[in-house]
Amino acid sequence: MKMHNTLGWMGLAAALMALPVWVQAQHMVGFDEIRGADTAWVLVSAALVLLMTLPGVALFYAGMVRGKNVLNTLAAVLGAACVVSVVWFAVGYSLAFTPGNRWLGGLERIWFAGLDYQLAAQQLSVSHMAVHIPEAAYALFQLTFAIITAALIVGAVVERMRFGALMLFMALWSLCVYVPVAHWVWEPGGWLARMGALDFAGGAVVHVNAGAAGLACACYLGKRTGYGREAFQPYNLGWTMLGACLLWVGWFGFNGGSALSADGRAALAMVVTHLAAAGGAIGWAAGEWMFRRRVSLLGLCSGLVAGLVAVTPAAGFVDMGSGLLIGAMAGLVCYWGATGFKRWLGADDSLDVFGVHGLGGMVGSILTGVFVSSTISGASGNLLAQTVAVVAVAVYSFVATCVLMWLTDRVTPVRVELHDEQQGLDITQHREHVGQ
Amino acid sequence: MANSERVATAAHLHVALRRKAGRVTDTDWMAENDDYAREVVRVARDKAREDGDAQLADLASKLEALLPTGAQLASPSVPPLAQRASRNLRESNAPGAGDAERYIGGLR
Numbered sequence: 005m006k007m008h009n010t011l012g013w014m015g016l017a018a019a020l021m022a023l024p025v026w027v028q029a030q031h032m033v034g035f036d037e038i039r040g041a042d043t044a045w046v047l048v049s050a051a052l053v054l055l056m057t058l059p060g061v062a063l064f065y066a067g068m069v070r071g072k073n074v075l076n077t078l079a080a081v082l083g084a085a086c087v088v089s090v091v092w093f094a095v096g097y098s099l100a101f102t103p104g105n106r107w108l109g110g111l112e113r114i115w116f117a118g119l120d121y122q123l124a125a126q127q128l129s130v131s132h133m134a135v136h137i138p139e140a141a142y143a144l145f146q147l148t149f150a151i152i153t154a155a156l157i158v159g160a161v162v163e164r165m166r167f168g169a170l171m172l173f174m175a176l177w178s179l180c181v182y183v184p185v186a187h188w189v190w191e192p193g194g195w196l197a198r199m200g201a202l203d204f205a206g207g208a209v210v211h212v213n214a215g216a217a218g219l220a221c222a223c224y225l226g227k228r229t230g231y232g233r234e235a236f237q238p239y240n241l242g243w244t245m246l247g248a249c250l251l252w253v254g255w256f257g258f259n260g261g262s263a264l265s266a267d268g269r270a271a272l273a274m275v276v277t278h279l280a281a282a283g284g285a286i287g288w289a290a291g292e293w294m295f296r297r298r299v300s301l302l303g304l305c306s307g308l309v310a311g312l313v314a315v316t317p318a319a320g321f322v323d324m325g326s327g328l329l330i331g332a333m334a335g336l337v338c339y340w341g342a343t344g345f346k347r348w349l350g351a352d353d354s355l356d357v358f359g360v361h362g363l364g365g366m367v368g369s370i371l372t373g374v375f376v377s378s379t380i381s382g383a384s385g386n387l388l389a390q391t392v393a394v395v396a397v398a399v400y401s402f403v404a405t406c407v408l409m410w411l412t413d414r415v416t417p418v419r420v421e422l423h424d425e426q427q428g429l430d431i432t433q434h435r436e437h438v439g440q
Numbered sequence: 441m442a443n444s445e446r447v448a449t450a451a452h453l454h455v456a457l458r459r460k461a462g463r464v465t466d467t468d469w470m471a472e473n474d475d476y477a478r479e480v481v482r483v484a485r486d487k488a489r490e491d492g493d494a495q496l497a498d499l500a501s502k503l504e505a506l507l508p509t510g511a512q513l514a515s516p517s518v519p520p521l522a523q524r525a526s527r528n529l530r531e532s533n534a535p536g537a538g539d540a541e542r543y544i545g546g547l548r
Contacts, residue, residue, distance in 0.1 A: 068547055235543040306548060342548040356548060 031118055031139070032127045039136045041266040046134075046141045049261020053148035056254030057085055057155045064247025064305070065159050068355050071239045072428025073163045074438045080158045080167065084174045085151045091178045092147045099179075100186040101133060101146060106195040109187050119143060133191075134264045145261060150186070152258075153210045154178050159355035160218030163236075164228050164425055167433045169418040176408045177217065185213050185397050200386045201393035202376060204273070205262035207317025207369040208397045215362020216398040219353055220405035225418065227352035229425050239438075241301050248305035252281050255312045259319035272380065273319040277312065280319075280331030284311015287335020295343075303339070310338035310360050314368030318375060321383060326375035333371065334364045362398070369394045446506045447471040453484060453499045460496055461487045474507055481507075 062081040066074045088096075098113035112118060119139050121128045129139040154174050161170065188194040189203045196208075203209055228236075238244070259277045263270035288307025289299045311331030315322075318330055341359035353359065373390035376383055412418055424432035431437055450470040457463040463483065470477045481500045488497035 232545045235541070236547070237543055238547065300548075302548060339548070343546065346546055356546075359548075 031129045031131075032120065032122070032125075033130050033135065035126045035128065037136070038128070038130075038138060039265075042264065043137045043141055045266035045270065046137050046145050046261055046264060049257035050141070050145040050148050052254045052257025053145070053152060053261065054085075056251050056258060057081065057148070057152045060247050060250035060254055061152065061155045061158075062247065063243045064251060064309075065162065065244075065355055067240045067243030067245075067247060068238045068302070069162050070236055070428070071438065072430055074239050074430060075436050076167065076429035076433050077158065077162050079434060080162070080165075080170055081155045083167070083171050084154045084158060087171050087174045088151045088154045088178045089147060091175050092143075092150050096150060096179060096183045097143050097146065100150075100183045101131060101143075101191060103132070103191065103193050104187070106193055106198065107187070108184055109191060113143075116140075116143065137264065142264075146186070149206055149210060149258075150178055150182055153182050153206070153214050156210070156214035156357055156361055157218050157221060160222045160353045160357040161225055162354045163429065164225055164419055165221075166416065166418060166420050167429075169412050169416045172415060173221075173408060173412045173418070176412065177405065180408060181217065181401055181404045182209075182213065185209050185400065189393065189397075196389075196393045196396065199392060200389040202321055202372050202383055202386075202390065203317045203369065203393065204320040204372075205259045205316045207313070207365045207372065208393050211313045211316060211361040211365030212369065212394055212397045213365075213401045215358040215360075215365060216401035217405040218357030219349075219351060219362060220402045221409060222351045222353040222358075224406055224409040224413075225352075228354065229422060231352045238302070241305075245301060245305055248308055251309055251312065252278075255281070255316075258312075259316060263320055269320055269380070272324075275324055276319050276322060276327030277315055279324055279328040280311040280315030280334075281308045282311070283328040283331030284308050284314065284335035284338075287311070287332035288339045289335075291336050291339035306338065306342065306356070306360060307335040310334045310364045313338075313361055313364030314371065316365070317369045318372040321372055321376040321381045323375075323377055323380065326371075326377075330368060330371050330375065334367045337367050338364050366394050366398070443471070446503070449499065449503045449506060450477070453480065453503055456496050456499055457484055457487070460491065460493060463487075470503075477503060477507055 058081070059078075062078050065081065066077040069077050093116055095111070095114045097116065098111055099109045102109035102112045104110040119129050121138070121140070130137065131139045131142045134142045154177060157174075157177070158170070186209050188196040189201060189209050191197060201208070230236075255277050256274045260270045260274040263273055285304045285307040288303050288310060292299050292303045311334050314330050314334030315327050318327065322330070338360050341363040342356040343359075345363070346353065346356065346359050349358075351358075369390050370387065373385040373387040376385040378384050409418060420429065420432065428437075447467070450467050454465045454467045454470070457465055457480070461483075465480055466476070470480055481504045484496055484500035484503075487493065488500060
């Protein structure tokens with residue numbers, strides 16, 4: 005939404021200032037105002053999205069690293085989930101999803117204050133973002149998005165980042181990067197939302213954000229020892245396939261759940277999601293066939309993820325044919341992103357977080373502006389707004405991540421010692437090793 | 441003819457070893473298999489040396505003379521065990537022949 009005159013800006017400012025008071029006074033509703041089916045669907049979706057991370061992303065990544073770093077990769081994803089959960093509970097949810105101002109929310113919900121359930125009074129709290137479901141369900145659902153966004157970054161830093169430093173970085177990043185970006189895009193008063201940027205389930209908030217951050221981390225950490233000279237044999241691509249399939253199924257909650265209702269829009273979003281996954285795998289496979297005359301399992305897995313990433317911002321706004329097309333295009337673009345473009349960039353983004361999530365999110369966000377159907381959503385496409393959102397999120401995430409990596413490095417070294425890297429992070433970071 | 445002579449010699453050695461050492465051998469296999477024949481010759485020589493039995497030693501020498509020499513062997517030479525083990529270990533650790541460059545500089 006654009007404000008075109010001074011009076012309009014003043015009115016909005018007054019409304020925004022009044023909103024926190026309105027929320028605090030009116031956040032309790034009677035039990036009978038809650039829609040049970042919608043609540044159930046959002047709760048199930050929260051579980052599905054958490055499954056995407058644990059163990060979806062964990063297996064997806066762990067299967068691709070070398071055998072000496074498998075357990076460290078699994079631990080990094082699991083640890084990130086725990087750390088982000090605490091940060092979200094403490095202050096992240098409040099700063100992301102209370103009105104505040106156009107840049108950041110307020111502190112009305114720190115430590116989940118106000119998320120009340122009063123049996124005697126037959127009342128519970130709801131968020132202004134979803135008044136038909138308990139706020140606890142909404143906060144939990146959004147928490148799982150915060151978790152997976154942070155977990156995705158692990159793929160860029162594997163095999164060379166110290167575990168303790170990574171956990172500290174995850175806490176800082178979740179608070180300083182994810183929370184503001186989520187507020188900008190999803191909170192109605194956020195500056196990108198007001199501009200008209202559409203992001204149904206997190207193309208920019210999750211994937212562009214994680215991709216840019218991953219690239220920044222990869223640049224800061226430097227390349228792994230032996231990168232470009234030695235073959236880094238993946239431990240078990242069967243695990244990667246298991247992880248990819250968990251991601252595919254979990255994404256039904258990621259996109260379908262973002263409708264916040266168990267209705268036709270959620271159903272449409274799930275169908276579009278599925279078609280995009282299939283299209284993405286086929287698109288990537290087509291790229292492999294054209295350039296290498298063979299299709300790989302890793303390519304199929306990567307392509308389906310690319311398709312899912314790209315359709316994420318579009319799932320509730322486009323029709324099914326568009327979903328398939330978005331997926332296929334993302335499959336091709338991300339194949340290039342993880343191969344030729346990656347070589348051109350020169351950074352050691354270990355598991356192609358930027359190539360798949362960053363570029364896939366950018367493609368999907370832009371194509372959302374192209375394919376959005378007003379019949380489905382009532383929204384109209386605004387390519388400028390989509391582009392601004394993508395660029396703003398990418399630039400902010402990249403720069404802020406570099407700063408946070410530098411800050412973390414001041415507290416504790418972020419990169420492991422050379423001999424630790426050579427020996428493997430499973431042993432040197434955790435004194436564990438995967439069975440032979 | 442040579443083969444017949446070998447069979448006959450093997451048969452004589454079989455009888456001698458059975459009578460003097462209580463050892464039972466496979467005459468047919470002694471006539472066919474060079475490695476087995478050499479082992480029997482070794483056993484016969486050891487027994488002959490132990491007992492001072494000239495006849496047994498003579499029969500062992502006779503059979504050995506009928507066996508092919510190193511130059512006549514058709515089978516290739518077997519490299520030492522350490523070399524073979526080292527080669528097997530390198531081959532098992534290396535990526536497949538077609539994957540030599542598959543994971544250098546990138547996974548995809």
